Amino acid sequence: MTTLNLEELRKQIDNIDEKIQTLITQRAEIAQSVARAKYAQEAQPNFYRPEREADILLRVIERNQKNQPKVLPDESLTPIFREIISACLSLQKPLKVAYLGPQGTYSQAATAKHFGHGAHTVPVQTIEEVFREVETDRAQYGVVPVENSTEGGVNQTLDCFMSSDLKICGEIELPIHHCLLSQSGDITRLVRVYSHQQSLAQCRSWLSGHLPAVNCIAVSSNAEAARRAAEEPDTAAIAGITAAERYHLQVVKANIEDYPQNTTRFAVLGKHFVPRTGRDKSSFLLSAAQSNHSGALLRLLKPFSDNGLNLTRIESRPSRQNLWEYVFFIDLDGHIEDEAVKTALDLLTTHASLVKHLGSYPRAIA
Numbered sequence: 001m002t003t004l005n006l007e008e009l010r011k012q013i014d015n016i017d018e019k020i021q022t023l024i025t026q027r028a029e030i031a032q033s034v035a036r037a038k039y040a041q042e043a044q045p046n047f048y049r050p051e052r053e054a055d056i057l058l059r060v061i062e063r064n065q066k067n068q069p070k071v072l073p074d075e076s077l078t079p080i081f082r083e084i085i086s087a088c089l090s091l092q093k094p095l096k097v098a099y100l101g102p103q104g105t106y107s108q109a110a111t112a113k114h115f116g117h118g119a120h121t122v123p124v125q126t127i128e129e130v131f132r133e134v135e136t137d138r139a140q141y142g143v144v145p146v147e148n149s150t151e152g153g154v155n156q157t158l159d160c161f162m163s164s165d166l167k168i169c170g171e172i173e174l175p176i177h178h179c180l181l182s183q184s185g186d187i188t189r190l191v192r193v194y195s196h197q198q199s200l201a202q203c204r205s206w207l208s209g210h211l212p213a214v215n216c217i218a219v220s221s222n223a224e225a226a227r228r229a230a231e232e233p234d235t236a237a238i239a240g241i242t243a244a245e246r247y248h249l250q251v252v253k254a255n256i257e258d259y260p261q262n263t264t265r266f267a268v269l270g271k272h273f274v275p276r277t278g279r280d281k282s283s284f285l286l287s288a289a290q291s292n293h294s295g296a297l298l299r300l301l302k303p304f305s306d307n308g309l310n311l312t313r314i315e316s317r318p319s320r321q322n323l324w325e326y327v328f329f330i331d332l333d334g335h336i337e338d339e340a341v342k343t344a345l346d347l348l349t350t351h352a353s354l355v356k357h358l359g360s361y362p363r364a365i366a
């Protein structure tokens, strides 16, 4: 009886799979027609449309809310749709996306999460190189880390924005779960732990609580840490689970980050303007006029608050032009084409010596 049922259920699944496949193929054919329509409008169209993709994914989530209780969590459904979109987009035009490598880093995971497997992803060695790849059109897009919820801003990225004209076309949020990895999987004989300094910092309490005597050594990336751990006994790496697979390491302990909600935010770099979705964020680089006068920062921020705008982040970096002068990186909820944002920017001109729009883009989606 059970066997019969199982067979029957599998038959139902096979039928559904056949339908899904037919529908995906139909969708891909329509995406090809969309490409022709884009060519009819422009000689060199932007095939990748983050605002349209965000809209599709939000509707996936919205439809899923209606299933109560939910059968699948949003986080299981959205990657499936991202892959379908990625495959359809690759039929229109395969995208080349540069990211901070090597393979096995969280930047690679963020790139795969956002662009799916239809994109051609290229690891490069530094954040500066990601910018350069896109600036020189060797890649159409780039993915760089911007901030981590435990450790704060990634200074190299912020500094690159000061001199670059690239725009932020999207943001990616990636929950970061660190694993302790080693050849043997045995925690007792460890003398050394390698990782990127950000990851070591994100696991600081766990390390001092569980491995107080080991030597923690910062290396250029988590993937490099995993590569070394695969070669040296008595050594572990802190890295993501994909690095374990790639470097054939055992998981000594999973989820060793000090804060379980540990998340890194990445920016998608590109050259084109992204239209409004109604659920956007904008990033600006600001510098106060008369920055050494009392209330300079207050005057810089007041136009945002007067227009009811929510700042989601503010960070300062040395201006690198005059001693003890700073630039401020600001993220807010809203799009440059929103009336409130336009008014705030108009008001800002008298109080700011620099206002650089780094981009408006759809908010990250699970």
Ligand SMILES: C=C(O[C@@H]1C=C(C(=O)O)C=C[C@H]1O)C(=O)O
Binding pocket: 031, 034, 047, 048, 049, 050, 052, 053, 056, 084, 085, 086, 088, 089, 092
């Ligand atoms: C199909 C389009 O092109 C691309 C592919 C998409 C998709 O497969 O849904 C969505 C947006 C674009 O990145 C489009 O612009 O609608």
